[in-house]
Amino acid sequence: MSSSTPPSHDPVHSEAFLALLMRRQLKLSVACAAAFLVVLLGLPLANYFAPELMATRVAGFTLTWLILGVVFFPVVWVISFVFIKRSMGLEADEVRQIEKERQG
Amino acid sequence: MDLLNTSSSLTLPLAMFANVDPWIFAFSAITVVITVWMGFRSAKTSKTAGDFFVAGRSVSVGWNASAISGEYLSAASFMGIAGMVMAVGYDALWYPVCYACGYLFLLLFIAGPLRRFGAYTIPDFAEGRYDSPIFRKIAVVFVMFIGLFYTLPQMKGAGTTLAYIFPGLPYWVGVAVVGAVITLNVALGGMKGITLVQAMQYWMKMFAISVPVFVLMAVFGGYGKNLGANDGRTLAAAMNPVAEISAPAVAGAGTPAEVARHPLPAKAPSDEAWIAPFGPLTTKAAKAAGLSAEESKPLSLVYTYSLIIALVCGTAGLPHILVRFYTNPDGAAAKRTTMWVMILIGVFYVFPPVMGVIGRNLLPELYAATGAKGTDKIVLELPRIINERYGVWGSVLSGIACAGAFAAFMSTFSGLLVSMTSALAHDVYGRMLRPQSTPEQRMKMFKFAAIGIGGLSVLLGSQVEQLQINFMVGQAFAIAAASYFPLLFMSVWWRGMTMKGAATGMLSGGIAALICTTIINLGDLKIVDLAAFWAAHPLLRILCEQPAIWAVPLAIGLMIVVSKLTASQIPGNIRMKMLVLHAPEKLGLKQEYIQEQQSGMGH
Numbered sequence: 001m002s003s004s005t006p007p008s009h010d011p012v013h014s015e016a017f018l019a020l021l022m023r024r025q026l027k028l029s030v031a032c033a034a035a036f037l038v039v040l041l042g043l044p045l046a047n048y049f050a051p052e053l054m055a056t057r058v059a060g061f062t063l064t065w066l067i068l069g070v071v072f073f074p075v076v077w078v079i080s081f082v083f084i085k086r087s088m089g090l091e092a093d094e095v096r097q098i099e100k101e102r103q104g
Numbered sequence: 105m106d107l108l109n110t111s112s113s114l115t116l117p118l119a120m121f122a123n124v125d126p127w128i129f130a131f132s133a134i135t136v137v138i139t140v141w142m143g144f145r146s147a148k149t150s151k152t153a154g155d156f157f158v159a160g161r162s163v164s165v166g167w168n169a170s171a172i173s174g175e176y177l178s179a180a181s182f183m184g185i186a187g188m189v190m191a192v193g194y195d196a197l198w199y200p201v202c203y204a205c206g207y208l209f210l211l212l213f214i215a216g217p218l219r220r221f222g223a224y225t226i227p228d229f230a231e232g233r234y235d236s237p238i239f240r241k242i243a244v245v246f247v248m249f250i251g252l253f254y255t256l257p258q259m260k261g262a263g264t265t266l267a268y269i270f271p272g273l274p275y276w277v278g279v280a281v282v283g284a285v286i287t288l289n290v291a292l293g294g295m296k297g298i299t300l301v302q303a304m305q306y307w308m309k310m311f312a313i314s315v316p317v318f319v320l321m322a323v324f325g326g327y328g329k330n331l332g333a334n335d336g337r338t339l340a341a342a343m344n345p346v347a348e349i350s351a352p353a354v355a356g357a358g359t360p361a362e363v364a365r366h367p368l369p370a371k372a373p374s375d376e377a378w379i380a381p382f383g384p385l386t387t388k389a390a391k392a393a394g395l396s397a398e399e400s401k402p403l404s405l406v407y408t409y410s411l412i413i414a415l416v417c418g419t420a421g422l423p424h425i426l427v428r429f430y431t432n433p434d435g436a437a438a439k440r441t442t443m444w445v446m447i448l449i450g451v452f453y454v455f456p457p458v459m460g461v462i463g464r465n466l467l468p469e470l471y472a473a474t475g476a477k478g479t480d481k482i483v484l485e486l487p488r489i490i491n492e493r494y495g496v497w498g499s500v501l502s503g504i505a506c507a508g509a510f511a512a513f514m515s516t517f518s519g520l521l522v523s524m525t526s527a528l529a530h531d532v533y534g535r536m537l538r539p540q541s542t543p544e545q546r547m548k549m550f551k552f553a554a555i556g557i558g559g560l561s562v563l564l565g566s567q568v569e570q571l572q573i574n575f576m577v578g579q580a581f582a583i584a585a586a587s588y589f590p591l592l593f594m595s596v597w598w599r600g601m602t603m604k605g606a607a608t609g610m611l612s613g614g615i616a617a618l619i620c621t622t623i624i625n626l627g628d629l630k631i632v633d634l635a636a637f638w639a640a641h642p643l644l645r646i647l648c649e650q651p652a653i654w655a656v657p658l659a660i661g662l663m664i665v666v667s668k669l670t671a672s673q674i675p676g677n678i679r680m681k682m683l684v685l686h687a688p689e690k691l692g693l694k695q696e697y698i699q700e701q702q703s704g705m706g707h
Contacts, residue, residue: 012683012687012691012693013679013680013683015679018679018682018683018686018687021683021686021687022597022682022686025686026597029212029213032208032212033208033209033212033213036205036208040202040205040412040416041409041412044381044405044408044409044412047381047382048381048382048401048405051380051381054381055380057332057335058328059328059332060326060327060328060329060330060331060332061327061328061331061332062194062331062379062380064194064380064381065194065197065331065379068194068197068198068201069197069200069201069454069457070454072201072205073201073204073205073450073451073453073454074450076204076205076208076446076450077443077446077447077450079208080207080208080211080442080443080446081443083211083212084211084439084440084443087216087439088436088439091436091688091690092688094687094688094691095688095690095691098691
């Protein structure tokens with residue numbers, strides 16, 4: 001906290017800042033979750049509606065086994081990596097913004 | 105024919121080899137000794153309450169990610185998944201995938217804010233967020249329920265493994281011995297004591313599952329090759345077993361289809377049902393009701409989705425995992441830790457299904473056995489078939505696998521014990537019964553509580569030999585998904601939530617899931633005969649066995665409705681709380697809040 005300004009006037013405590021903070025972070029989280037859920041919830045649907053296609057053998061695996069048992073993990077790592085990068089970026093941006101307002 | 109004889113004499117009745125395999129015994133003993141020794145050693149350095157509860161909040165990302173992974177990879181991961189994949193096939197794959205990927209929800213919505221809030225336990229968070237001591241009590245109750253449900257499968261893992269190492273040893277003795285050792289360890293070392301042990305145990309488990317899998321694949325053919333053998337040759341194999349067995353696969357042999365398969369016993373699922381989605385696991389209720397394949401498919405889909413919801417949301421609501429996030433220095437570290445956890449456990453979770461696949465081909469005898477002798481011990485038993493070709497090396501591998509199993513249930517049970525004990529010592533005793541107690545008194549209480557809960561776990565654990573390890577863990581996840589996940593998710597992201605809304609939703613969802621899982625267990629353990637009722641109501645059985653699909657929305661819905669009705673009771677300083685949850689640490693809000701709380705609560 002900057003000691004010169006009382007907390008009530010600190011831009012950190014403004015309604016606008018909190019709203020911005022939560023909206024931007026939630027938007028990012030929801031976007032990443034959506035990408036994950038499309039894959040996760042889509043696979044049972046694919047198994048349900050296209051069983052023949054999903055039973056195609058690829059190197060011994062059925063397509064559905066290959067996706068769930070092997071390919072799924074790296075996909076999730078990529079989503080989490082993107083999230084952390086963006087999320088850290090947002091935080092740095094928020095800190096910059098507040099420091100600018102405190103000085104100004 | 106010789107091959108068949110040797111393998112069945114090795115695997116069938118345990119009494120047939122009265123002697124303990126020295127290799128298996130040696131590796132297991134080393135694991136136990138190292139774990140206990142490290143616990144004792146660090147007991148000397150665990151002095152303050154902070155050390156006991158959150159390891160001094162000073163654990164680095166690398167250590168912490170290993171420790172969380174080590175704690176998370178329980179008997180269900182190490183033994184149960186392979187056993188379940190072998191028993192039911194494709195449907196069981198949802199377990200490892202959702203165990204690993206559930207962390208994404210934790211990462212996206214909960215890890216950072218929760219760490220920033222700066223509490224010791226989830227009940228701390230519940231009280232801090234809603235200024236309500238009553239809510240703390242409700243939260244504590246669920247720490248205990250989820251913890252106990254999660255402890256049971258660890259105890260089953262302990263009983264199964266010890267019965268494997270010491271043939272003829274009753275199941276309950278294994279439960280009692282392992283339970284006593286860990287309880288002592290936790291009572292002495294607390295959280296700081298087990299952080300290092302658990303970090304080490306992750307790497308031990310990784311080694312113990314991957315090395316036998318790689319060796320087995322080198323000798324008996326790769327993952328895809330073994331899976332490729334499940335192409336409907338079951339019938340042919342059953343009718344003419346000698347023809348199948350007489351063509352064993354040679355390491356490195358070119359043709360992919362040539363995997364030696366032993367004939368499947370009558371109890372094993374057919375190739376078609378085993379490898380295809382919506383197999384024996386999700387169609388069980390429909391099968392019991394005598395529905396046709398077409399009629400049972402939509403029910404299977406419901407089961408699958410409910411299982412996914414339970415596992416993904418449940419991971420984000422497990423108290424013993426969440427408490428680990430408080431050992432991170434800050435919110436950013438909590439996020440990075442979560443990502444590393446997903447990578448560490450994701451790599452691990454590729455291996456157990458391989459064991460299940462090879463086990464189906466090479467050790468189908470296990471299908472015929474039940475309890476501690478059934479498919480749940482495939483990870484321990486399978487490496488021994490190497491003995492047929494390379495002498496003692498199979499026993500060495502099996503010993504390594506046993507060491508991993510020990511690491512698995514010991515580390516998870518330690519973590520569960522710490523979280524349940526913390527709930528009793530820190531929340532019930534320190535905050536409710538004796539708020540004026542000194543830190544010394546609380547630490548003493550921690551030790552007493554550890555011993556009490558350890559005893560209770562052993563008692564309950566000795567009753568569940570007939571239940572599948574992985575299924576029991578799934579139940580703990582379902583309860584967590586319907587209670588803690590909605591609480592954390594909504595508390596972090598919705599300011600309009602009131603204490604009454606949060607409590608109503610969490611209690612309703614959690615208790616609903618708890619009742620359902622209890623009913624299912626009573627039926628499965630044949631304490632209450634429900635078979636006829638379930639046969640008449642297959643959908644009801646599915647919704648009871650996998651309650652997440654309705655219990656999670658029920659909890660969230662009630663939270664919204666009740667909070668709207670009690671909107672006047674939104675905590676007064678909610679904006680400040682939301683800021684603490686969401687603003688980057690660099691802005692200095694966290695320190696402000698903790699100092700305020702510390703002076704108020706006398707920490």
